[in-house]
Amino acid sequence: MTMEPIYIAGVAQTVFSRRPEVSVKQLTTEALREVLADAGAEMKHIEAAFFSNACQDVVEGQANIAGQIALRAAGLDSIPIVNMENACASASTAVWLALQYLRSGAGDVALAIGVEKMTYGQELYDQRVMEMFKGGMDVHDVPATMQRMDRLGAPPPPEGAAIGHRTAFMDLYATLCRAHMQRFGSTQRQMAVIASKNHGHSVHNPRAQFRKPFTVEEVLAGRPLSYPLTVPMCSPFADGAAAAILCTERGAARLGLSGPRIKVSAYELVSGKERAWEDLEQHAATRAARKAYEVAGIGPQDIDVVEVHDATAFGELFITELLGLCPLGEGGILAESGATTLGGRIPINPSGGLECRGHPIGATGLAQIFELTQQLRGQCGPRQVEGARIALQENGGGFLGVEEGVAVASILERVGN
DSSP, X not given: XXXXXXXXXXXXXXXXXXXXXXXXXHHHHHHHHHHHHHHTXXXXXXXXXXXXXXXXHHHHOOOSOHHHHHHHHTTOOSSOEEEEOBTBTHHHHHHHHHHHHHHTTSOSXXXXXXXXXXXXXXXXXXXXXXXXXXXXXXXXXXXXXXXXXXXXXXXOOOTTOOOOSOOHHHHHHHHHHHHHHHHHOOOHHHHHHHHHHHHHHHTTOTTOSOOOOOOHHHHHTSOEEETTEEGXXXXXXXXXXXXXXXXXXXXXXXXXXXXXXXEEEEEEEEEOOOOOTTOGGGOHHHHHHHHHHHHHTOOGGGOOEEEOOOSBHHHHHHHHHHTTSSOTTOHHHHHHTTTTSTTSSSOBOTTOHHHHHOOOGGGHHHHHHHHHHHHHHTOOGGGOOTTOOEEEEEEEEOOBTTBOSXXXXXEEEEEOO
């Protein structure tokens, strides 16, 4: 079935950083103003809005109508506003919902906006942020989840390996990483190569939280979190917002879009499934990517630039394999070859990724869309991937069984001259 094309008319991303003085309302206003300006749109053009956030209900107690409250403060109300939480894939899911709205024929112009506040400078609120991460798993099954991970065959950390202050998710990632090292021979140094690459990319991203380069040796010498992960290999807490305005052909005409357009060629959302860890062909990210390639009518070899969910450097290594960008077990080898660095065959995370751009949970997926849209427009300056025309996004969230609870894979394409 041929679907009506959907385009990205405008994108926005605030600077990601620790901003304890700003509110969700202020971050929403910043992103909304920027995305309207980027699309050449006015408030009256927006027919529906999909608002994503993962922390505010737990941390601040705003358990209901968060989007209506934040968007009204930004000057947008009356229209349908849908609130979305889907862990770290919340913003990508907001985009998915906006696409369904447009494809249904209900409207021609929709807003997806993701906002997160994770730093407060107050002990009570900061503790609630840490507790919020447990909600990314079955809260009635957290000990069993950790025990299940212990049965993956991952060797324990080396005797004497230091452990630092961290969330429960870092222990999950570290266990998966050690299991991968055991099965495929990947190394801690390969994780450091990936982290060093991303820190190098982030130097050229004015919206990134961290913009300091790290050598491989400096990454390895970083403060330990959970072996083999060190702080420079892991995403930080951040405050920020990102947004996109999507439209149909009719909406594009209404907005007066001209010149090349960014088309959403595929946007696939799946949930995790019960499976053995070794059955990686059924991993959520693999299933989402396989469907996205099929819908777009392309393969991994056609991709020019990629943004993946690197909550840790291991995440990038593993997801690179799951997306079919290299064979299973060779993600670290691919990174060491330089292929994933700017100027390489398949640049991954030119934004700096979650490790360096920052990871305000409810905004991350839209920050990836912002980066890839800018790349396809040729607007990324020193971090521009030359000649980029087809982009791939992967975003995961939560943890269920032995994999993410939700995964999104999308393909964006520049059409026209």
